Amino acid sequence: MTIQSINARNQFKGKIKEIIEGPVVSEVDVDTPFGIVTSVITTRSVKELQLKVGVEVLALVKATEVSIAKL
């Protein structure tokens, strides 16, 4: 099913730099212009989406999940 657009306001486009695979969840590191964006998703999703180093992806974050710290 193709998605036209999604509400996640924060979208970071990049290429997968590294995948650390665990039995249940995996870490997917995406190389974006913002720097490395790290995601933890199910290992099943990694396999179903056929994610591999070099694949172009979009890292998505809902605005309600973003915290703000003062420097």
Add this chain to the structure above:
Amino acid sequence: MTIQSINARNQFKGKIKEIIEGPVVSEVDVDTPFGIVTSVITTRSVKELQLKVGVEVLALVKATEVSIAKL
């Protein structure tokens, strides 16, 4: 209380560009070198942290909150 470091792997430094204040939650838009990062936090936090346009902040996201989409 000063924090030395935090586990949130995804940290985006920038200046606040806009705040849309609601009665309970507010939208805080942070201008980073690579684009806008949008956050929704409580309006109480906006006031307690004295967030205003131009203030330098860090937008933080836990890795478990990041989704991955294939293009």
Add this chain to the structure above:
Amino acid sequence: MTIQSINARNQFKGKIKEIIEGPVVSEVDVDTPFGIVTSVITTRSVKELQLKVGVEVLALVKATEVSIAKL
């Protein structure tokens, strides 16, 4: 930008039944064949995605956000 697929394991297809719009966030209720799925997203996203009653959408949930209760 068209998305081919996303890692969110839980995807519920339906039509928007109701939108309660607030100044910062809005509630979007999606009528699926098996019941209503409720989402809270930014009001900006509601406008940018041009969400209205009757529009067909996909409600998405990351597996790490799902809690389990025993009956």
Add this chain to the structure above:
Amino acid sequence: MTIQSINARNQFKGKIKEIIEGPVVSEVDVDTPFGIVTSVITTRSVKELQLKVGVEVLALVKATEVSIAKL
């Protein structure tokens, strides 16, 4: 401690179909009328709640965790 009701607006009742156990977190797949709902919770919770294939549970999701995609 018995809970009468909870604010999670999205509640999916079903039976556990599969559990993939990891050292820290486990995937729990629940067979509901909406289809399979997948959850990742701590392995400690799986043990403490004595979750097993066939057990009836409620998969719960906060409205703020639900994203909306346009088809």
Add this chain to the structure above:
Amino acid sequence: MTIQSINARNQFKGKIKEIIEGPVVSEVDVDTPFGIVTSVITTRSVKELQLKVGVEVLALVKATEVSIAKL
């Protein structure tokens, strides 16, 4: 529907101290032995659960939602 137990590892029992009601979401402040625990839930849930100042509740947090900062 009565719930026997839930996977949320972090459970804070207390009495509601204050509710700030907004059009879509409300802030619910719970007075617990840990101090005030603040929650943002839909205003619909506040009404359906008949939450009011003084009512005894459980504030629940999934372990995957907890960040760790070093002092």
Add this chain to the structure above:
Amino acid sequence: MTIQSINARNQFKGKIKEIIEGPVVSEVDVDTPFGIVTSVITTRSVKELQLKVGVEVLALVKATEVSIAKL
């Protein structure tokens, strides 16, 4: 980078009591004066922050991640 303050309204100070390390994520249990607070973070963060039993930390939770149950 030192952080002065953060928007997470719920902050629980304590000492690490136990760490269960997995290949991708680890469980960090924090002993606070009022009980254990459990967190799941990436194993990389555990190493980078040099988290060990006895280290003083702050467990942080965004208000939008807190659910409310009625007893």
